[in-house]
Structure formats: C-alpha cells, structure tokens
Amino acid sequence: MDEYFIRTEHLCCNYRDENGREAPALIDINLKIKKGEYIAVIGRNGSGKSTLAKLLNMILLPASGKIYIDGKDMTSGNLSDDEILDIRRRVGMVFQNPDNQIVATIVEEDIAFGPENLGIPTPEIRRRVDYALETVGMRGYEKHEPHRLSGGQKQRIAIAGVLAMQPECIILDEATAMLDPRGRAEVINTIELLNRERKITVIMITHHMNEAVRADRVIVLSDGRLLRDYPPRQLFSEPDFLRRQGLGVPQSVELIDELRRQGIALEGEPVTPEECAGAIMKYLKQKKAHDG
Amino acid sequence: MNNISFGQYYPANSLIHSLDARFKVICAFLYIVCSFLCKNILSFAALLASAALLVAISGIPPKILLKSLRPIIFILLFTVVINMFWTSGENLVFSWWKIRIYYEGIMNALFIAVRIVVLIVGTSIFLTYTTTPIALTDALESLLSPLKVLRAPVHEFAMMITIALRFIPTLTEETNRIMAAQKARGADFTTGSIFKRARALIPILVPLFVSAFRRADELATAMECRCYHGGEGRTRLNIPHSRPRDYVMLLLIVAFGAGLILINIYGIGYTMK
Incomplete structure (x- = not known):
C-alpha cells in the first residue's frame, strides 16, 4: 500500500487556447498528499488550479506524467469504466457555482444522485442521504426545493451529494467564491468538520488567503508550475513572494507584519486570526505589567 | 422570484393527490x-x-x-x-x-x-x-421502460425533462437579472411596435443562451464527477x-x-x- 493517497510525478497537461494552439496548463507537477491531509491550493486565475483538480478524478487526462491514487496508477491507459467510476466516487468534487451542480428539483433526490448512479440498494441510499444531511447540518430540508435555499445551504447540499458517495477525498474548486461571508463560514466549518472527524482528505482551491491559512499545507501554482508547497506558517512568513504572485496575504499576517514594522515586538509566528489575537493580547499584558 | 411554481400543480391533500x-x-x-x-x-x-x-x-x-x-x-x-x-x-x-x-x-x-x-x-x-x-x-x-428493449432512450428523455424543470427557476431568475441590466443601460422593452419589441429581446436572449450553454457544460462535468454514466445499473432513492x-x-x-x-x-x- 502506498503511504500517500494522491501522488503525481512529472504531471503535465495541455489545453487548447482560442486559436486552437496547444498551450501548457500544468508543467511538471510533483505532489504527495497523505490520507486525511488538509491542503489549500492557491494561485491566480489561469494558474492551472482547476485543471489539477479535474486531473485528480479523471475528468481530464494528463498529456504526460503519472497520477497514483491510493497507490494505483491512473495513467496506465487500461482502466475499466468501473475503475474510473470508483476513482470518481473516492475523489469527490464540489464546484464554484452551486446552481450548476444540483441535478434534481428536491434536496434528497439530489443527494441521492451519486449513490443512485453507483447502483446502491434503495434502503442504503436512504441511510446515506440521512447521514449526509445530518453531517452538513441540513436535516429537515429533505423535501425542500434547492432553488429556494441560500448560497451557503446550496453548497452544503452539494457537499452532502458528494458525501453520500462515501468519498475518501473531497476537492473544492473555489466552492466558496460565490458565497457571502456567512455562507462561506458555513461551508468552511462543514469541510473542517469532515476533515477532522471523518478523516476525509480535503483539497481546497481558493482565492481567500484567510481560508488557506487554516490548511495543513498550502500549494502555490503560477502559470502551471508548482512554486511552493509549504505549511501556512512558512509560506506566510514570506509575504513579499505572495504579493509578487499577486496573491496577497491573510489579514492577520498583514496586521502582524505592520505591527512589527511599527516596532512592536510580537512573539512567535502567528498566522490564524486566533493566534494573532493571542499574540497581541500577550504583548499588551506584558506591556501593562512592564509599565505598571 | 422564489415563488415560481412548476406547471399548474395545486398542492392539496386529496385522494387523487395521493394516488401513484x-x-x-x-x-x-x-x-x-x-x-x-x-x-x-x-x-x-x-x-x-x-x-x-x-x-x-x-x-x-x-x-x-x-x-x-x-x-x-x-x-x-x-x-x-x-x-x-x-x-x-x-x-x-x-x-x-x-x-x-x-x-x-x-x-x-x-x-x-x-x-x-x-x-x-x-x-x-x-x-x-x-x-x-x-x-x-x-x-x-x-411506464415507458418496456420500450428500452427497443433501444428507445427512455431514461435519457426523463433525465432531460428533469434537468429542464430544475433549471426553469434558475434561468427565469437570470432572465430577470439580464433584463434589469439591459434596462439600466437604457433598453426599452415596453414601447414600440410588436416587431420593435421583439427585436429588443435579442440583447436578452443572446447572453441568456451563452450562459445556458456554460451552465450545461458545468452541469455535465458535475454529473460526471458524481459517477453519472447513463441509466444502466442505476437504482432509485424513491421507488414508486x-x-x-x-x-x-x-x-x-x-x-x-x-x-x-x-x-x-x-x-x-x-x-x-
């Protein structure tokens, strides 16, 4: 058995631009993702983030290089249809626009769509639908019509639809980009719960640095190349690199940066808002004790 | 805009409503x-x-x-x-x-x-x-499933209708948004001859179609990601x-x-x- 759930070797992928020319979308990507990890992928528009996501569940095929899912070579070219379906079951995807990924007109039917396609027996589908709704905190909405729900709720329904297939990994392709702050918080909390308690591997493609900060590792893509693969603490300790990439840094890191520039000596390497608040509190207490 | 009801369905609890x-x-x-x-x-x-x-x-x-x-x-x-x-x-x-x-x-x-x-x-x-x-x-x-023997695309047809029904509210909402956007740019849908008014709809239909195609493309990818592969071997949550x-x-x-x-x-x- 492979130690890594997802492993890529020298992965390259091309796309056809509007003039019909082949252009590289991804160049020589080497990735290793363990089971249960929480990965954020950041990069500007057109950096290849979505292409990478679609390669990992075989919606797209690579031009060259290898992809191993749970130790199995996905690029050998002789996979059966059932094996491809199994990969799509194990690596679920949630997309940006909730309206364009909900298939049915009733919430429970939409969540059942995946298991129905997999040919799961009816009583088991019912169990999975109930379980998935419970997990995303949408119990009681079984018979609702999706178009009457809020953006955050629709996106949680989409997550539930993936969960009902019992995946081992969920890829979120800018799943929070169209949501208001409240909807975003709903989705992030749900995803973190799944990662923490169900040990589901999460790959979160995002524009929001405040979301990337919470991951175990952050991957930076630029023009199809993998530039960084660091824990957030390490990545955000070089804010200039991120600004050069047009990515910016989380507000909390920005604040710490600015305070230090003003000559306020904060301890440690705070990254998340909570850590940041803690560091400032500590500084203020020390200052108070010192002054008093 | 959230109150669109599909077709003429009249919700009630009668004997006829409860029939299969x-x-x-x-x-x-x-x-x-x-x-x-x-x-x-x-x-x-x-x-x-x-x-x-x-x-x-x-x-x-x-x-x-x-x-x-x-x-x-x-x-x-x-x-x-x-x-x-x-x-x-x-x-x-x-x-x-x-x-x-x-x-x-x-x-x-x-x-x-x-x-x-x-x-x-x-x-x-x-x-x-x-x-x-x-x-x-x-x-x-x-009811039409026996026709599958004759290779009639019964499941595909039903899936098409389901998706069409699902997207009616979404596209209605989008139409209203585009109309509002065109009105804000000075478009006029309410005056003039019937031909003039029909022509005024073109700037609504073009973006609507473009977006419908984009939605269709994304939906197809999303369905593939959820293991959709036609009606073969499919089970159902709600069996009549x-x-x-x-x-x-x-x-x-x-x-x-x-x-x-x-x-x-x-x-x-x-x-x-």
Missing part, C-alpha cells in the same frame, strides 16, 4: 377513452356527472379549473359552430336563407362541447393539477409503490367505461354517429 402517478397517467388515458365511448344523452350526462365528482374529490377550486379552460374557448366555440351549422339531419329546427340548423346538429354540438370540456378537466385533474411535474416524469419513465387505492381507482374507471358501453347499447334518444 403511474396509475394517474393510466387513469387519465382511460378517462379519455371513456369520453369517446359516450354516444347519447344519458352517457354524456353520466360523463358530466363523473367529471363533477372528480372535481369534488380532487379538492381543486372550480374557479382554478375554469381558468384552465380559457385557452380552449376559441376551439370550443369553433367546433360548436361548425357542428351546429354543418350537420345535416332529418329534423329541421330552424332555416333562414342558406342556413339550416337541424336537431341533430344542436345535439352534436352540445355533445362535443361536453366531451372537450370533460377531456380537459379530467386530464388536468389526474395529471397537471394533482401531480408534480417531477412525479409525472418519473411515472412516464417507469402502488397501494390498494390505486387499483380501486383504476377498476372504477374501467367499470365506468363498461357502464357507458351498456348505456350505448340500451340507449334512448338521439345517438351521435
């Missing part, structure tokens, strides 16, 4: 057959009475049902007039210049009017008013199940048809040809 949609499709079909079995005044009276009974147990306000008849008023009048003036018979009732109206013509016009009204009311009670479009689609998929009441309703309608045939045999009065 597959049986309702068959019942509607048999009811149409019944309406064509009627030949004389007695059977048409029975048909009218049965329609009134259906309205009563469906719990749908007659006012709403009358509204559904509005689009066919013209056809109704047209058939009545044609039958009245062009049926020739033996008992002349009225004659002036070249116009001759016979007793048979009046009866024919009356019968056909009753038949059309009952046809519309009967089918809309069984189908559109008491069955959600999605239940109707599932019922049709289930028939109950005794479904069979009772079916039997009642068959009995009703048999009764109508009997009335025709021992009929009295004018018999329609």
